[in-house]
Amino acid sequence: MRSSTxxxxxxxIALHWxxxxxxIAAFLLGLTMVDIPGLTPTKLKYFSWHKWLGVTIFSLACLRVLWRMTHAVPPYADSMPNWQKKASHVSHALMYxxxxxxxxSGYFYSLAAGVPVVYLGVLPLPVFIAPDPELKALLKQVHYAFNVVLLGVFCLHVLAVLKHQFIDRDRTLQRMLP
Known part of the structure; x- marks a missing residue:
């Protein structure tokens, strides 16, 4: 579906930003909480906040995909080469x-660790798997790896936007500004 605008x-735009x-907040909070030594009240609080952010992000992602499936996307600048359009499609798909x-992966890591997720401290999410130390170790690494890849794709995304804004001057950024 293509947009005429x-x-x-x-x-x-609101969902994107x-x-x-x-x-970004979940990523920075994740880095902060894992650097706190031991098991402190602050660390436990940060873990809860991190999980709540994860649940919120997942929920918004579902809403965003529904919105994206039912609403047209504005076209790329005519001056954009086809390889850049394809690269944009691939990087956006990977980000999604x-x-x-x-x-x-964070949710299942928490479950494998035997720690249920209780959204905002009041809504317990379903427990799909039993605690499993081996699966916990694997999911911890998977969660970390996914975050590293997301950070890399995010950085490429920002660099591409800056290139289009300041070098190509093709108004790509303006498509996503309020």
């Missing part, structure tokens, strides 16, 4: 996969 809808902010895979 050169801009994303306000809903798409809200999710970007939440993903990762915005689901990162929270899911």
């Amino acid at each position: 050169n801009r994303y809808s306000l809903t798409a 809200l999710m970007a902010a939440l993903i 996969v990762l915005i689901f895979a990162v929270p899911l």
Whole structure:
């Protein structure tokens, strides 16, 4: 589906920037909490917040995909080479996969560790797997690897936007600004 306008809808823009902010916050909180030695009240609080951010990001990702499936995307600049359009499609698809895979891997890592996820401290999420130390170790590495890949794709995304804004000057960034 293609849009006749050169801009994303306000809903798409709001979801994009809200999710970007939440993903950055979850990433930074994750880095902070794992550096706290021992098992302190602060570390436990940060783990809870990190999980809540993950659940929120996953929920918004579901909403974003539904929105994306039912709303047109503005076209790329005519001056953009086809290889860049293809690279954009691939990187966006990878980001969409990762915005689901990162929270899911964290959720299952928590379950494998025997720690259920209770959203906002009041809504217990389903427990699909029993505690499993071997699976816990694997899922910890998977969660970490997914985050590293997401960080890399995110950085490429930002660099591409900056290139289009300041070198190509093709107004790509304006499509996603309110």
